[in-house]
Amino acid sequence: MTALIIEDEIPAGKRLEKLLLENGFVVLTQLHSVKSALLWFKENSMPDYIFMDIELADGKCFELFEKIKIESKVIFTTAYDEYALKAFEYNAIDYLLKPIDERKLKKMLSKVDTFKEGFLADLELVKNSLSNTFKKSFLIATSKGLKKITTGEIVGFVSENNATYLITDKNFKAPVNSSLEKLEMELDGKQFFRINRKCIINKQFISEINYQNEVVINSLFDISLKISRLKIKPFKEWLGR
Structure with missing residues (x-):
């Protein structure tokens, strides 16, 4: 935001x-x-x-x-x-x-x-009915040139230090020129979910939800991410689809 x-x-x-x-x-x-x-x-x-x-x-x-x-x-x-x-x-x-x-x-x-939750859900339905095209990859600038990273490789996106970063399953972290709000609209809502103000995660890398309502990520690094209180219910519904 x-x-x-x-x-x-x-x-x-x-x-x-x-x-x-x-x-x-x-x-x-x-x-x-x-x-x-x-x-x-x-x-x-x-x-x-x-x-x-x-x-x-x-x-x-x-x-x-x-x-x-x-x-x-x-x-x-x-x-x-x-x-x-x-x-x-x-x-x-x-x-x-x-x-x-x-x-x-x-x-x-x-x-x-709370207001946005219902609005975004309705907007997602409209978007999916109009088009089935979502962002499939990102071009990231590296010291060797441009690197293509597919969404299937991305564990999640985080907002920190006034910037947005993607994190891959190889623990590669790189800035992207999009806010989390924009990414919510560009990514496939069946695959990605924004669990709090600072993080969007990829369903395929989730191993469990612990009793502290934290998402446990299954990747090369051990990490647990807190789910926003307002998003716990819609997140569990999304994960069970």
Whole structure:
């Protein structure tokens, strides 16, 4: 998931970025004013989420909505609750008071995930009915040139350090130019499943689920991966198909 932070208080912006990175987001950048945000949107595509302070250095963030069409999911962050009703006029999905509480942030993200679960399942059915073509391989740059890796060789994909990596059954790890959200749409849903915010796994390498609700991977390396609480039920249904 990609996120843009619009915040004129540098310490607050850095804290929010840290929390988002810990929860699997790729933070594209931090902006500090209405003017800089308008310039950024002219040259960049919309992120998945925008975390937006209301009182910025040169005005209120609501000016952005009057000048551009914002298609991202918007979460307003502010030290004051007086703008709450007005914020929801702009289709905000949540409103977080500063200083942002990590528990409230996670609760908000869980709420979004719950909504997405049903949406993605329906979208997967539509996608499968329209086309049976999924991504079958990836071209990875190495010191010797381009290396083709098929999806059958890939144990899973992980998001870490603001990047996405594939891991093969030979314990080869390489970056890929796709977010986990995009990979969810490109990969065969019968073969791959996103078990948490930071990991997609390949069914053929799963050996068991332990009592801690961790996926045990059967490969050249011993690894157990935690399943997100919200995904345990759909994951077990998927694994049993």
